[in-house]
Amino acid sequence: MDYMTVSERIQISFAVCRIGIYTCFRALCCKGTPPPRPEYDVVCVGLTGSGKTSLLSQLCSENQDNIVPTTGFSIKAVPFQSAILNVKELGGAANIRKYWSRYYQGSQGVIFVLDSASSEDELETARNELHSALQHPQLCTLPFLILANHQDKPAARSIQEIKKYFELEPLARGKRWLLQPTSLDDMAAVKDSFSMLINVLDEREHEPVQI
Incomplete structure (x- = not known):
């Protein structure tokens, strides 16, 4: 037999409602801001x-219609789900390349983009520039992402061809580097x-510091 009075039942109902409202409030409002x-x-x-x-x-996600080669340098904040890359892009013309090293300071990583379908002369120049970057005192300990771009072109060289031509295995031994095929x-x-x-x-970033 149920001995609860009507008043007691009402009080219990109100208590259950209050608990439910509080739980919903915490779920919606008390998660806290996500870590940056x-x-x-x-x-x-x-x-x-x-x-x-x-x-x-x-x-x-910028407009692709009016893209022109970078003549000096530009900085873009490229957002990804897990991090933001502040990319300092340096112009690639011959009269600018000799000044690249002035902009290396403060870098935590390197992105080297090459045209995998370029002429032999241009590919040789790209090879020399990559070798120079890999051995530069301010970059030699940093991770390298090497993009073999324009893989959609008929004359594009394969990743294995690029790796062999650029002598990446012996040159980058002991370094952290990635070679990836890309295209727009x-x-x-x-x-x-x-x-x-x-x-x-x-x-x-999370490696233990050696003392």
Whole structure:
């Protein structure tokens, strides 16, 4: 037999309602702000025509109609789910490349973009510039993301051809580097490549300090 009075039942009902409202309030309003995404400063280099500006503009969802080669340098904050990359893109013309090293300071990673369908002469120049960057005192310990761009072109060289021609195995031994095929018609692959770099930067950031 139920001995609760009508008044007691009402009180219990109100208590259950209050608990439910409080639970909903905490779920909606008391989650707290999500932790800020880490930011990494990276430098992006490559010859004129390699596609640096187009790739970065596409990642930032910018208009592709009026893209012109970078003549000095530009900085873009490229957002990803796990981090923000502050990318300092340097112009790739011959009269600008000699000043690249002036902008290396403060970099935490390097993006080198090459045209995998370029002429032999241009590919040789790109090879020399990459070798110079890999050995520069301010960059030699940093992670490198090397993008073999324009893979959609018929004359594009394969990743294995690029790796062999650029002598990456012996030159970059002991360094953290990634070589990825990219093109503007496959931005999912481009984003995956940048995400790989972020993972390497994050791992490096959390490495224990050696005393």
